[in-house]
Amino acid sequence: MGFTFANFRDNILIDNFNVGRLTNGVSVGLNNNLERVYYKKKTFGKKNDNVYYLGYAQTPKYSINGGYVEKGTKISLETDDDSIIYYTLDGSFPTNKSIKYTKEITINKTTVIKAIAYKNNYLESEVISRTFIVG
Numbered sequence: 001m002g003f004t005f006a007n008f009r010d011n012i013l014i015d016n017f018n019v020g021r022l023t024n025g026v027s028v029g030l031n032n033n034l035e036r037v038y039y040k041k042k043t044f045g046k047k048n049d050n051v052y053y054l055g056y057a058q059t060p061k062y063s064i065n066g067g068y069v070e071k072g073t074k075i076s077l078e079t080d081d082d083s084i085i086y087y088t089l090d091g092s093f094p095t096n097k098s099i100k101y102t103k104e105i106t107i108n109k110t111t112v113i114k115a116i117a118y119k120n121n122y123l124e125s126e127v128i129s130r131t132f133i134v135g
Contacts, residue, residue, distance in 0.1 A: 023056075026123065038123055057083040057119035059128055060101075066130035074104040075113065075132065083117035083125065093127055107132045 022028060022038075029048045031037045037052035058079040077085050085101035088094045094116045105113060110133045117125040 023123070023126070040123075053123045054121050055123070057081070057117040057122045057125040059125045060085045060087075060115040060117050062113070062115075062128070062130050064130075064132070066132055069107055069132045069134060071108050071134050073107045073132065073134075075107060075130075076104045077101050077113075077115050079117050079125075081119060083119040083122075085115055085117050087113055087115040089113060096124075107134060110134050 025040060027039045027042050028036060029039060029052075031048070031052055035054075037054060038056075039049055039052050041049045041051065043049055058081050060077045060079055060083075063076040063078075064073070077087065079085065084096075086094045086096055086098040087101055087105070088098050089105075089111055091112055092098075092114070094114050096116075096118050098116075101115070110131070112129060112131050114127055114129045116127045
């Protein structure tokens with residue numbers, strides 16, 4: 001979900017800006033090429049920072065959406081772009097310092113997998129969590 005800001009003068013639309021999706025601590029603006037970009041550093045009333053992001057990395061997709069599984073079930077994670085996926089198995093929130101996803105994850109006991117994706121010049125994806133119950 002996103003928002004669109006419109007600027008009117010004498011009831012005539014003179015500017016329109018689709019903000020798009022924003023997460024906490026992120027702002028949106030235009031770079032020098034007038035492209036919509038995202039900023040982690042807010043610059044209210046000042047020129048936008050030179051460090052910006054082109055969007056968000058794609059959210060990781062799970063091969064199984066969670067629920068009851070048999071012991072030994074393999075779970076794969078993927079994105080449709082070249083994002084790098086990181087995950088945790090201990091309930092903590094993943095970062096780019098967590099386990100890097102390189103192969104299927106084997107579920108041998110009830111497990112919560114939390115995954116996040118990172119991509120160069122993009123903001124990290126949202127964290128997606130799935131619970132797998134063996135039994």
